[in-house]
Amino acid sequence: MDIGFIGAGKVGTSLGRYLKQHRQHITGYYSRNPLSAKEAAEFTGSKYFSTLNEAVGESEVLFLTVPDGQIGSVWTQIQDLPVAGKIICHCSGLLSSAVFSEISQKGAFGYSIHPLLAVSQKFQSDQSLSQAVFTVEGAQEKRAQILRLLKVCGNPVVLLDAGAKEKYHAAAVMASNLVLALNYGAQKLLTECGFAPELAAKSLTPLFLGNAQTAADKGLAAALTGPVERLDLMTVSHHLSALEGADREIYRLLSLYAVELARQKHPQRNYEELKGRLEQ
Ligand SMILES: NC(=O)c1ccc[n+]([C@@H]2O[C@H](COP(=O)([O-])OP(=O)(O)OC[C@H]3O[C@@H](n4cnc5c(N)ncnc54)[C@H](OP(=O)(O)O)[C@@H]3O)[C@@H](O)[C@H]2O)c1
Numbered sequence: 696m697d698i699g700f701i702g703a704g705k706v707g708t709s710l711g712r713y714l715k716q717h718r719q720h721i722t723g724y725y726s727r728n729p730l731s732a733k734e735a736a737e738f739t740g741s742k743y744f745s746t747l748n749e750a751v752g753e754s755e756v757l758f759l760t761v762p763d764g765q766i767g768s769v770w771t772q773i774q775d776l777p778v779a780g781k782i783i784c785h786c787s788g789l790l791s792s793a794v795f796s797e798i799s800q801k802g803a804f805g806y807s808i809h810p811l812l813a814v815s816q817k818f819q820s821d822q823s824l825s826q827a828v829f830t831v832e833g834a835q836e837k838r839a840q841i842l843r844l845l846k847v848c849g850n851p852v853v854l855l856d857a858g859a860k861e862k863y864h865a866a867a868v869m870a871s872n873l874v875l876a877l878n879y880g881a882q883k884l885l886t887e888c889g890f891a892p893e894l895a896a897k898s899l900t901p902l903f904l905g906n907a908q909t910a911a912d913k914g915l916a917a918a919l920t921g922p923v924e925r926l927d928l929m930t931v932s933h934h935l936s937a938l939e940g941a942d943r944e945i946y947r948l949l950s951l952y953a954v955e956l957a958r959q960k961h962p963q964r965n966y967e968e969l970k971g972r973l974e975q
């Protein structure tokens with residue numbers, strides 16, 4: 696398939712290179728800033744498109760890898776070009792293909808194709824894409840072609856309904872951004888206990904990395920340690936008394952999730968009393 700990109704940022708550039716490495720034909724790049732498009736074209740051995748018309752004309756599949764807030768307006772700019780029969784994709788985790796309004800009237804087919812991965816670099820993240828699960832949502836008609844494309848790359852693919860995208864994206868945020876936010880909360884508590892800020896961050900690193908590695912190797916339940924897992928009601932009660940406001944609420948609600956994991960790890964243990972304390 697001839698695959699072109701509008702938006703030569705981190706995802707557009709990395710995905711183009713990744714697809715090229717899997718023997719897909721990348722036609723080229725159009726971007727707001729011509730320099731971005733030229734750099735991406737060079738990186739992927741493809742063309743620089745100076746107009747949207749060229750990008751549309753030369754591509755059977757077009758990825759609109761622009762920021763989420765720009766996808767609708769880029770679609771508006773290209774929808775009256777000859778898009779009939781083409782596959783139009785974006786890579787937003789949140790938005791569905793419904794952002795391509797009235798696409799069926801134009802004879803084109805819309806998809807949201809999301810790599811479940813933080814893509815932080817333009818020119819170094821393409822290798823990490825091999826680890827990503829991709830989600831695909833969109834029109835039935837050309838879905839098989841999209842699935843074939845991702846299968847060639849060897850990535851696991853999950854099909855999503857448009858209505859699931861918001862919850863799906865919230866889950867991704869919980870697992871990545873909010874884990875960082877939780878560590879930030881723990882750092883703040885350590886500084887209240889007298890740690891210098893830099894030492895607070897450093898002290899938590901072995902806990903953070905060790906847990907992440909064990910969870911990746913053995914699963915969340917096997918990685919779980921601590922007072923909830925040990926059924927240590929006294930320690931949990933002291934923690935709840937020591938914490939206030941949002942910190943107490945975050946601790947309490949996440950401990951209820953920890954109870955669910957602890958039950959998976961120790962189905963023979965009775966966590967009811969601990970759960971009751973956490974629900975107060
Ligand atoms: N980064 C991630 O971790 C990640 C992961 C999964 C999915 N995504 C999704 O991937 C998409 C792209 O994100 P990104 O992180 O690659 O963003 P990004 O690095 O900011 O790249 C977006 C690119 O689009 C270009 N652009 C902006 N407005 C444009 C317009 N109106 N017309 C043409 N080009 C325009 C920018 O232009 P110039 O450089 O030309 O100025 C920029 O290079 C988003 O939908 C995002 O949700 C991102």
